[in-house]
Each structure stands twice: as C-alpha cells, then as structure tokens.
Amino acid sequence: MNLGRMKSRAAAPPRPGAALAALAAAQFTVMLATSIVNVALPQIRSGVGLSDGGTTWVVNAYGLAFGALLLAGGRAGDLLGRRRVLLVGLAVFAGASLAAGLAGSPGLLIAARAVQGAGAAAIAPAALALALDLFPPGPGRGRALGVWGAVSGAGGAGGVLLGGVLTQAWGWPWVFHAVALGTALVAIAVVALVPRAADRGSGRFDLLGTATVTLALTALVWGLTTARGAGWTDAGVLAALLGAVVLLVLFALVERRRPDALIPPRLFRTGRVAAGNLLMALLGSVWIALFFFLPLYQQQVLGMGPLATGAGQLPLAVANMLGAMVAPRITARIGATATLTAALLTEAAGLLWLSWMRPDGSYLVDVLGPSVLVGLGLSIAFVQLTALAVDGVPRQDAGLAGGLVNTTRQVGGAVGLAALATLAGSVTAHATTDRPPLDALTAGYQAAFTVSAAILATTALLAVALTRTSRRDRGLAPPAAPARAVQPGQGQTADRAPAS
Template structure:
C-alpha cells in the first residue's frame, strides 16, 4: 500500500473559510465579554446586593486574568499545540460563562469571571496562531488578519448594545448565558474543521517565568487602572509590577525553556509591533472611556443612546480593519487619521449634537484604529517561527491591554484637574477635562505616527530573517 500523503499545510478554500469564521467568532466572544457586562452592573448590584467595590471586580477579574495570562496562553499553544490549547481555552471560557450566569452571589460571580478571563487568555493567542497557520503568507493572510481586526472591533461594539438589550429584556444573567451558548457550536466544530496538531510539539512551561510575568502584569495593570493614582496602593502596585517584570529578565536568561524566547526580543518587527501597539492601546481605551462620559454627563444621553451613537465608530473600525488586510502602508495613515479624529473630537461643545459634533470625528477615529491595529498585529508576529507564534501573538495583545491601563491612568490625570472643580457648572468643567484628555490622546497618536514612520524608513529593509516577510512589507 502506498504511503499516505502528508497533509497540505493550508486547507482547501472552503474549509479555510469555515475555520476562519470559527476563529474570528471566538475572538468576537472574547472581546464581547470585556464590555457586555458594563451596562448590566447596576442590575447585578441590585439583584445580588453588591457594593461598588464588588461590582468593580466583576469587570476587573476578567480583564486582569485575560490581560496578564495572554503570553502564558500563547506559550502553552506553542508547547502543546494550538488546536489542543484552543479547545481547552474554549472549555474554560464556556464553564466560566455558564457559572457567571447562575445568580449565586458576588463572590461566585467574580470567581466565574476570573475563569472566563483565564479561558480567554488561553484561547485567544491559540486562535491567532491557528489563523496564521491556516492562512498562507501574502494577500490571504492579510485578509485573514483584517477579519480578525474586524471581529475585535465588532465584539467591543456589540457588547455595549447587547448588554443593555439583554439586561432590559431578559435579565443580567443572560449576558453571560449568551457567551456560554455561543461556545457550544465552536466546541463541536473544532474537531471536525481544524486539523490536528503536529506531533512532537511538547515541552515544559517555564513556571517561574510564567508566575513572575503574570504577577508583574497583574500588579502593573491593576495599579495603573486605579482611579486615584495618589493613594499609596495606586503608587506602590505599579512600582512592584515593574520590579517583577525587570527581575523577569534575569530569570529568563537562566531558564532552559524561557517563557519569552530571546529570539523574539531580537526580532525588530516584533519589538516595533509591541512598542507601537502600546500607544494604540492607550488611545483606544481612553477614547472609549471618555466618549460615553461626555455623552452621558455633558449631553445627557441615556446609556443605550450612548451605545447606539457609537455604532458608526465601530462600523468604521470594522471596515478599516478589513481594508487594512488588503492594502499596503496603512500604519502611518492610520495613526494620522486617529490623531486628526481625536483633535476634532476634542472640541466637545456643551450643546453638541451627534450629526455635527460626533459623527465625523468618531468615524475618523474608527478608521484610524482599524488601519493601525491590523498591521501592528502582523508586525508582532512577523519573522516568528511556528514554535513561537503563539507567545508572540499573546505578547502583542498583552501590550495593548497594558497600554490601555497606562493610557487611562495618564489621560484620567489630565482630565481630573478640570473635571474635579465641577460644582454648579459641572458639565462645563467636565467637558473641559475631557477636552484635555482627548488632546493628550491625540498627541500620543501623533508621536506614534512619527515612530511608525521612523520604523518604516529604517526597519523595513533590516528585518530579521524570515520566511514570511509579507506582513511587514504589505501591512505596515
């Protein structure tokens, strides 16, 4: 009997499309759960009798577990196979979602959200690694990354609207039940659609490195995300986190199988992708934080109106993400559009209207975010061999999370002096504070555009050796 032919490195187009839909749906659910709970928090507090501190942890438990464990999840995918780890992450995510939807008290809900976050951190980098493995280098990979970016944008936008609709129509528990139900077809489809992992890709996780990195990121992100950075805790935690992350360098040098392979840190594309993803995360989260505050506290929008009027921004982000996967050189224009939209939005009149004061700048912001996000994701995995693509994907997503926490801390400090003086003229003082924050975000985008232009000039032709140079040339 003749020997069986080895499997094709890339699946037929029909199966590849189904796999791409499966992976982007998983990413959609992961991002959805960062925002879907926000509108439901008052109902959760009322039903469970929870105070503000507990409600904060309903959000933070997911965000911290997700952001801090992404590199670990990526490394697990590299060591034990992306398909296997993706399935494990989906199962954890489904279990956490199911448990969160059972009204049993604030403590169990927070624990369930943490399990959700762990599952998300495991499945997201594994899904990205599978997407890259299923997409041959070139335009096909560009389009796949564009759809990945569009799914990320859609998840964030859908969370705001879906959370309000489900909470009003069914109850707060339904926002978690939707995620649990959504994972079922994914779990059933993976064994049928996604090829098995290559044999022999096993090894040992660098446990000391994983513990130090996770603890350092948790302290840093939680400390930076504290609303009052002047408190002792708000100052000590980020310092402790930075200390642990700096100590990680010496620990990794001695590790036999380091969590973050040194080759990644010598890869100019990976370094550039992460350095530029940091300001993108700062601007991204800052915009989505201050825009609804302006709408609700200055323009007196209802929460559902605030979510509805952000749909054009989300649509522009999705369209630009899909477009960035097909075009070359979108990174610098993306940051430029982002800066222009933020400067325009920073006008923030007290009697502003959606059509004259919000629609134009938010569409520009959405276009800029999408045009920049896709090439930065590509840069973060350019020149990375198959054994390290999972941790590289996890790292660039962690950078965006850390950038978001850092940006919120910086921009909130810019807004606080003016907003903190709010008295009888509260809306005017608040609007002034939000203007300061948005101007700060615009300046960050300008600096990022300059950095992206410098990278393109000096780095494009000095990329580390790679068999897949397409991402940097076509997407940055």
C-alpha cells in the first residue's frame, strides 16, 4: 500500500502553484517586451538612426509578428506538445532579444524585433493552455486567470518602469539584454517546475491558412502605419489595404474547405468564444497605444526623464495587479456581464480624463488619477475576456483558443496603434500651422485618447449585448445546481458540461 502511494505521488503533477508561477513569468516576459522599448524610443532613435516611421516599427514589428503567428503557435502547441513549443519559443525569444540589443542599424533592430515577436507567438498560447490544464473549470481556474491578468497588466506597465531604469542607468541596449537574461531564467523555471504531459494532438498543420492570414495581417498593419506619413490616398497604402481585404476573404474561403483548418468551426460551438475574441480585439486596440502615447507625453511634453517616466507607471501597474486579483470576488457578487461592463467603462473614463491633458500640465494633475482608473479597468476586463474566450473549449483545442484570444488582442493592438498614431500625427501636423509645438503635440495625444475612450465605451455596450446569454453570465449556476456560484473563468460545472 505504501509503495502504491509513493507511485501515485510520483505520477501527480508537482506543485500546480509553482508551475503556474513559471508559466505566468513566461506571460509576463512576453507582455514586458511589448512596452519596455517605449520609454527608450527617443534614445533608440538617435542611437540607431531611425526615422519617425522606423520608430513606430520598433513597436509594430514585434506586435505584428506576434499577432500574425499566434494562431500558428497555438496550433503547433496542440500538435507537437505545449511544453516543448513553449521552450522553443523561449529560446527564440531570448536569442532575438540579445540580437536586438546588439543591433547597429535600423534594419537589424526591426528584424530582431520581428523574430522576438515570432518567439512570443509560440510562448503565449502554450503557456496559457498549460495553465488551463493545471486548473480545471472552477474556483481554482478563476484565481489562476486572476494571476494571469495581473502579470499581463503588470508586464505592460512594468515594462515602462524597467525600460526607464535600464535606459537611464546603462543605455537602451540593456532594455533588450535584460529581457534576454530574464527569458533564460524563465526557461530554467519551466524545465524545473512545469510537468511533462502527453499533450500531442492529431491532425496536420494548416500551412496555407497560416500563410494567407499572416500576409493579410502584415498588409493591413503596413498600410495603416505607412498612411501616417504618405497619406490615405497614397497608391501604396491603398494597395496594401485592398490586398489585406482580398487575403482575408481568401483565408475565410480556404478555411471552410480544409479538414485541418487553422481556425476550425468547432472552436465556436459554444457561441462565447467569438464574443470574447471580438471584445478582446477592441480592448487590445487601445491597450498597446496607451503604453505608446503616455510615456511620450510624459517625456516630450512634461519633460520627464526616462527614470521618472518609468516610475510614473507604478500606480498604473499596482492598480492593474489589484484589479486582476479582486476580479473573481467582484464577479461572484455582481456577475460576469456587470463586472466586464463596469471595467470597460472605468477604463474609458480614465482615457477620457487623459484626453484633457495640457501642454503645461503636470504628472500629479494630468497623469496619476487617470492612470489608476485605466489600470483597474484594464486588468478586470482582461480577466473576464480571457475567461470568456476559452469558455467551453475542448481540451485538444486549448492551445488554439489561447492563441486566438492572444491574436485578437495583439492584432487589435497593432491595428489600433497604427490607426491612432496616424490620427495623432495628422492632428499634430494640422495644429502646427497656428499653435506652438508642444500645444500641437498635445493636441495629437488628446485626439488619440479621446478616440480610445469612445472605442471602449462602444465595447461596453457590445459586452452587454453579447455576453448576457445565459444564467451563468449573472454569476448563477445552472438550474440543476442552484447552490453553486460560478467563478470567473468557469466555463462549465462538473454536472453540466457543454457539448463539444
């Protein structure tokens, strides 16, 4: 009997909490790389010789490769093994980060950022799928998704802080070297703490679908980014946008006829995956832009240095982590739909407050208060939408579902950054004809934050319409088990699982 107990203990997954910490660290690293360069952009621009368009591509190259390849990364994890794909992604990510820090020309830097994004596309969906495997639907998964939301938001805000510290202390290359070192440590933790699992699936990899959607997303973001300098009527911009539409239509036609489609129809059988991804795309469209414009306003208008700018993101990061950790309790009290709607409106209020920033403003008056509102709303909304987007998905498609929700957030962010940067640049260029430079620059940022607030207010209205579809959305259990409260992230109960 004792021997049997020993074998049982040896076969059990070691310390799910420790494994979750390692996986959350991988997610933190991915989100960190999204924003850590933002404070260092002025120094990177002068150090490598970047143009205005090239500066934007330091951010967009990572976001575009990340978003365009996330579906492929999620599917690869389902077919080849999620732990294996996660470790390969971490190795690619670390190598590209090191190369970016050593880059001496704009082309090499942007290329390294794109490869870094490709590595992140393997990391994010595999890490999320492994975390979902550790915690089946129930209160434990709700708490795990709260941790996931906390580290995701903290990675975005913490990247600005760490970027400021490293840039001021050792120069911009260390923004990338530190990420490379941290990624290597995360890989060691994954090897030591995340259990091996026989998680390979069946089927073939959809190369045609992957190539088609990647080209479509590349054309779309390139067209939006180029429009900032060339104008919306430029022939190249119009050709890129038209090509993106044609490729997306072709992708949809190709996927309908393939037995091993990159996005199989079964993923949407619950009706909740589509809603979660649509809302996540809208949230993502303002997420990355926030961490792009806010540090620029602090540095270029308020005159704050890199270190002070980074430290100024601490309240946002703390609010973000606090919101993610309390999201499960709020949802248990008022329900998922009400929680999501309130979170989106809270973030929208913070962005609207930021749109009132002044060229002669100050951090305490123009940045601190709205940053706290944005941090709280962003984290709670992220937890709710991640749970919604993986709700009821069959286990064999968990990696793909994780890849899809990360794709919609990241691609939404890349498209949103391109569009909002174009808007801000156009407003600033128009305002420079009759206003001082700082006033014109602030006008561009005001326009970007105003549109961002409008997008989130619209998203809140859509959330009410798309998520109030069952008793579970009101935080209640199905009629068969009226005493059980559904926690955030709980896609089903043990006594009533959705068909798959």
